[in-house]
Structure formats: structure tokens, C-alpha cells
Amino acid sequence: MKHVTIKDVAKRLNVSISSISRAFNDKYDIKKETKELILKTAEEMGYHPNPIAQKLSQNKTFNIGVVVPEFINEYYSEIIIGIQEVFMAHKFQVLIMQSDENTDQELRNVKTLINSMVDGLIIAPTLKSNNMDFYLKQYQNGYPIVFMSRVEKNLPASKVLLDNEKWGFFATEHLIRQGYKKIYHLSGPKFLCVSTERTKGFKKAMAKHKISKDNFKIIEAGLFAKNGMEVIEDLIYNRDMPDAIFCFNDQVAMGVIKKLKSNGLRVPEDVAIMGHTETRMAELITPQLSSIFQPTYEMGKKTAELLLKLINEGSDQPETVLLNGVLNVRESSIRDKSVEF
Amino acid sequence: MKHVTIKDVAKRLNVSISSISRAFNDKYDIKKETKELILKTAEEMGYHPNPIAQKLSQNKTFNIGVVVPEFINEYYSEIIIGIQEVFMAHKFQVLIMQSDENTDQELRNVKTLINSMVDGLIIAPTLKSNNMDFYLKQYQNGYPIVFMSRVEKNLPASKVLLDNEKWGFFATEHLIRQGYKKIYHLSGPKFLCVSTERTKGFKKAMAKHKISKDNFKIIEAGLFAKNGMEVIEDLIYNRDMPDAIFCFNDQVAMGVIKKLKSNGLRVPEDVAIMGHTETRMAELITPQLSSIFQPTYEMGKKTAELLLKLINEGSDQPETVLLNGVLNVRESSIRDKSVEF
DNA sequence: TTCTTTTTCGGAAACGTTTCCGAAAATTTA
DNA sequence: TAAATTTTCGGAAACGTTTCCGAAAAAGAA
Numbered sequence: 168m169k170h171v172t173i174k175d176v177a178k179r180l181n182v183s184i185s186s187i188s189r190a191f192n193d194k195y196d197i198k199k200e201t202k203e204l205i206l207k208t209a210e211e212m213g214y215h216p217n218p219i220a221q222k223l224s225q226n227k228t229f230n231i232g233v234v235v236p237e238f239i240n241e242y243y244s245e246i247i248i249g250i251q252e253v254f255m256a257h258k259f260q261v262l263i264m265q266s267d268e269n270t271d272q273e274l275r276n277v278k279t280l281i282n283s284m285v286d287g288l289i290i291a292p293t294l295k296s297n298n299m300d301f302y303l304k305q306y307q308n309g310y311p312i313v314f315m316s317r318v319e320k321n322l323p324a325s326k327v328l329l330d331n332e333k334w335g336f337f338a339t340e341h342l343i344r345q346g347y348k349k350i351y352h353l354s355g356p357k358f359l360c361v362s363t364e365r366t367k368g369f370k371k372a373m374a375k376h377k378i379s380k381d382n383f384k385i386i387e388a389g390l391f392a393k394n395g396m397e398v399i400e401d402l403i404y405n406r407d408m409p410d411a412i413f414c415f416n417d418q419v420a421m422g423v424i425k426k427l428k429s430n431g432l433r434v435p436e437d438v439a440i441m442g443h444t445e446t447r448m449a450e451l452i453t454p455q456l457s458s459i460f461q462p463t464y465e466m467g468k469k470t471a472e473l474l475l476k477l478i479n480e481g482s483d484q485p486e487t488v489l490l491n492g493v494l495n496v497r498e499s500s501i502r503d504k505s506v507e508f
Numbered sequence: 509m510k511h512v513t514i515k516d517v518a519k520r521l522n523v524s525i526s527s528i529s530r531a532f533n534d535k536y537d538i539k540k541e542t543k544e545l546i547l548k549t550a551e552e553m554g555y556h557p558n559p560i561a562q563k564l565s566q567n568k569t570f571n572i573g574v575v576v577p578e579f580i581n582e583y584y585s586e587i588i589i590g591i592q593e594v595f596m597a598h599k600f601q602v603l604i605m606q607s608d609e610n611t612d613q614e615l616r617n618v619k620t621l622i623n624s625m626v627d628g629l630i631i632a633p634t635l636k637s638n639n640m641d642f643y644l645k646q647y648q649n650g651y652p653i654v655f656m657s658r659v660e661k662n663l664p665a666s667k668v669l670l671d672n673e674k675w676g677f678f679a680t681e682h683l684i685r686q687g688y689k690k691i692y693h694l695s696g697p698k699f700l701c702v703s704t705e706r707t708k709g710f711k712k713a714m715a716k717h718k719i720s721k722d723n724f725k726i727i728e729a730g731l732f733a734k735n736g737m738e739v740i741e742d743l744i745y746n747r748d749m750p751d752a753i754f755c756f757n758d759q760v761a762m763g764v765i766k767k768l769k770s771n772g773l774r775v776p777e778d779v780a781i782m783g784h785t786e787t788r789m790a791e792l793i794t795p796q797l798s799s800i801f802q803p804t805y806e807m808g809k810k811t812a813e814l815l816l817k818l819i820n821e822g823s824d825q826p827e828t829v830l831l832n833g834v835l836n837v838r839e840s841s842i843r844d845k846s847v848e849f
Numbered sequence: 850t851t852c853t854t855t856t857t858c859g860g861a862a863a864c865g866t867t868t869c870c871g872a873a874a875a876t877t878t879a
Numbered sequence: 880t881a882a883a884t885t886t887t888c889g890g891a892a893a894c895g896t897t898t899c900c901g902a903a904a905a906a907g908a909a
Contacts, residue, residue: 185891198888262604263604453769528896558894
């Protein structure tokens, strides 16, 4: 496992190490023939420049870091695939770290990556991240950071996110247009901005269509299937069942559907269900789940491009990319066709 | 974004850089007071040792690489969490790369990581990986590599995997014991060893319980829900429906269930379904899906420990860890309770 | 006190590159 | 042919550490 170094090649060819370096870095001041000779014998000798040494010398690591709250769900996994695609094309390595929805772990991750001298950072904060001040300070000091997904629209930094309010609105309006009269919204935690945004969209739709306060309700549920199940249990217990529910995400929606079915309620005939942040399971369950598809792959690519620009050109103005979703209507929110409206 | 270096601290305190280094590396030959003084002022000045320089100097990167075929499914994500846990405790960074089930991409990933001088590698090969010879050569040259999940039981290298034959056997035997008489197996691709192992287990159960050739069948399906759906379409078309199906994995099983239901067949009354490599969705769908749970987290931890040992102590004998699964019986494979057997 | 041993520290080489500077060689111009 | 310019290359410093070696300082033994 002995590595061939630049010196070995230099000695073999009786040239200076600078020439070897020049040959490998496509510098202008080297004769074409010597360059080719060098590259050829280097190849033969199995020489590869040592990235660590390059990094030390250039003070650049060609690594970037990605910190996500989790990648158990396909959401961040898909985003990362997009990120990786862009950076691999530019010879960057993508270091991924996950925070397990833990703000301390997140801070440790970020510090580890900064310490590892990554050239830039993509951060999707955890649920209750209280590290934003620290991140912003780094950003303002010129450290290239792009935020993703779970940040406020007015954060003074470059970021890529779905317009959650808008698509919360569309999801809700779809239910209204289907003729459902009593619509509840199971929101995520209220300290999670993507949740409050979606809730804002929900309220906006209620206002636009002049639905009275008696006919809608916002219930703080959570992120997971079990949160959805718990809420349904309560609603059943309280005999307070709407005819449509817009859930914070597909996981919650699936919990809701499960619980409704096990209590003999039919979806969508008794209660219509709308999810959000579509998962691949949406098509597989019965009934198929209506949801808002997020363009995860494009989110990843866009985020990566923003960071790449920040790394190469430095920051000028923070740039915010608001992406659009797709409303996928499936069985779970289609009103019985016999009902005209 | 100017980094404070060891020299700055040395100048400030009027000591040599070697002393600073000694203070940070807990060397014995430094006075306790100076050490404390150094650590204190270093802290004040915001000095952190530059990992790149450390790596260059020590010829060790404290990075390890993990190459997985994908992490869209929760399986590898969970394993990675286990891996990360162990390595973070030992101050290693975990570089994750994914191959998108593409053997060329996989080779590129591995080479990139080796070039990046990671101290060790965990590899879960892609479907049709034809790079095993290359990996084994590296391993035999002393490069620390541990294989995971998708490798042959007799591969001459350290590895961690589920005993797929055994749990394929148990899954099948469960169906037999429930009284199902005609049992089909939807296998994965035949060049995927975890699939052939599970199939072996299926056959073994058939042999043990003396089920005649007319009453079981092995159909090569694939890895995804749509593969399961396609097979069911064929079976319906050919009027060739068993009363139980053991699917290669949960994804296939969910496709199967969906297709059965949309054709008016009930699960498990008409056809019982057994999955494998349990997903969290198993509990959420109707009917709840019986499956073989794989101890992903422990797999990750165990793999990481093996690699850590290999890195620190060098290789002696290749070690193979065969993990056990858990048979989780749920609604999809429980025979009507009125039937005694 | 003087000599030996131990503790503590500084100097310098080494890790493998890139890059600046200046010089030699090759080419062009006068 | 000589001078000026351009091309090509080597030497050496720099990146920020660790570590070896030997010396100074402190402590212990005689």
C-alpha cells in the first residue's frame, strides 16, 4: 500500500517535481511532448496526485458538506442525489452528515465539517434548530452556506425551498373544489416553519372561499404516522369528524387513513384525505393518496448550483429559489362521482 | 475566514510549535502547566488543528468511505446511521457515496474514495457489480475493506450479512404452518446473491415439508413494487393463483397486494402475502404486512466495528458476521382464525 | 557540591503538493 | 550575428501539522 509520489516520477524522468505538477495541472508553461511523456510514465508507475497534499497546498478541499435532519425518509435522500450529481460533475466530494433531528448533533456536524475545511455547506436545519445565529454568522463572515427546505422565506442568505404557503393553499383549495364542506388541517409542529407556511395556505384558502369558523379546524399533530393516528382517535372519541383532512405530510396521512379504516370509516367516501411532500408509497396504498409532489431532485440540483456559485464567485446578493410542487390528485380525495357540484 | 494556525499560537506564547502540537496530542513530554496554558490561549484565539495538515503529516485521514447501491429505501439509511454512530465515537468522518445500482458508478466511487485516502472502506455492492475482483485485490493488498449485505457467504473477506437462506426458510415455513397449500415465491434477480439465498431457504422449506412440485413455484420478479404488480397480472391472466406468496422484499409485496386488491382478491383470505426486509410501511398498509425484520442498525454497528478493528490492528483472519432477523407476523399472512390446523 | 537521570522543550525534517521567481534554452527580430 | 523576446524548466518556499533528535533545565543521587 505504498503510494507513488510526485518525487518518484520526477526522479525516474530526471525532471523537477514542478514539471510533474505542471503536467498534471494543465499549465501553459510546459512543452507538449514533456507533458505527454510525464503523463504516460506517471500512468505506468501508477501515480495519482495525493488529494490531501493538494488540499493543503491549495487551501481548498474540494469537499462540500451536506447536513440533513435525517435521511430515513426518501425526501432528503432524493435531494442528496441531485446535489451529488452537480458536485460530482465538478470534481467535488459530497460529505453527508445527518443530525437525527437533534439540534446539538446538528451543531456538532456543522462544526466537524467546517473543521474538516469543506469548501461549502448545505444545511437543512433540524426541527428545533437553535443554531441559526451561528450559521448566519459564519455565512456573513464569508463562509459559503446555502440553506435548504426548512428555513424561513426571509432568512438573509441563499436558500432553496418549496413555496409551502402556496402549495398548502392549492392542496386545501382542491378539497374545497371537490365539494367537501368541513375540512380539518393536521399541521406539523408549530415551531417548524414549513408547517406554519402550509397552515397559512390552508387559512388563506378558507378565507378565500369564505368557509366559516365552524367548518374548519387546525390541529397540531406532528411529523409521523402515529401522530396522525392519535388525532383520529381523539376525533372519533369526540365525535368530531370532518369530511376532509389536509395532512402535514404523507406519513401523517397514512397514519390517518389506517386509523380511519380500522374504525370502519371509508376513504374518501366518509373522509377525504390529502397528503403533502409526496412519497412513493402514495400510489401503492389503498386508496391511493392525493399529495403535493415536491421536485426533490431539482431542489438538490438547484441548491448545489447556488453553492457552487457561492464558492467560485463569492457572495453578492443572497438568492432565494422558490420551487413549485405538483398537485397529484388520486383516489383519497376524489368525491363520489355521483355527486354533482 | 482566516484560519488561526499553530504558528500564531506559538508566537503569541513564545513557545515552539512542537509544544503546541504536544499539548494538543496529549503527549507525555510536556509540563502540565504549559499544556494548560497552551490549550487555554488556543481556545481563546479560536485555534483548531487543521485536519488536512494532520492527515498529510500522519498519512492517515480519519475518514472512512461507505459505498451503497442506493439510500432511497430506508434499509441502507438505517445501516449508515449505525455505521456513523460507531465511527463518530472514534473521531472518524464517514464519507457516503451511492452508486445508483450502477456498477461503473460504483467503481468510480470506490476509486474516488481510495484516492481521497480514506482509511478504510465499507462496500455494499450494486446489483450486477463486476468489480469484486478489483475490491478483493485491494483487500488482499492490505487495504481495509469490509463488505456488507449483498455478498456471498464464502467471500474471502470480512463481511456482515443476514443469513438470508435461514430467514427465507423461516418466512416460508411460517406460511406452510399457517396451512397454506400452494405457495409461490417471487424472487429477486437471480444474479443477486441475497435473492438466491432466500430462494434456497424457500426450497428447503418445501423439501422439509414434502410439498410436491405442483404446489410451489419460483418466479423471478425483481426489486420493485412494479415487478410485483406485473407478476400478479400474469398470474391472474393465466388463472394460476396460489394461496400464499413469499415476496423477495416489502416493496414487491406491496405491489402484489395493490394488484390483488384492485382485482378483487382479498389478502390474506384469498392470497396470503409475506414480505422480507421489513419497511416501516409494513404496519401502515391494509392489511398489515408480515415480514422479516432485518437488524439494520446493528448491522451498521457491527460492520463499523469490524472495519475499525481492521484499520487499527490490521487483518488476520477474515471475519464473517451472520445476523439474525425477526419474523413479524401480521395480518397479511394469518389464516382465517376459524380454520383449525 | 558534582554527577547522573529525568523532565521539558526547541529546531528541523518530513508529509506531497502548488506556485513564485528567476534562469536556461529556444525562437524571433533587427 | 547579436540582441530581444518567448518558451520551458528547476529551485525553493509555502501550506500546517507531527515527530525525531538532541539540548537545556530540573530533579535526584552520590
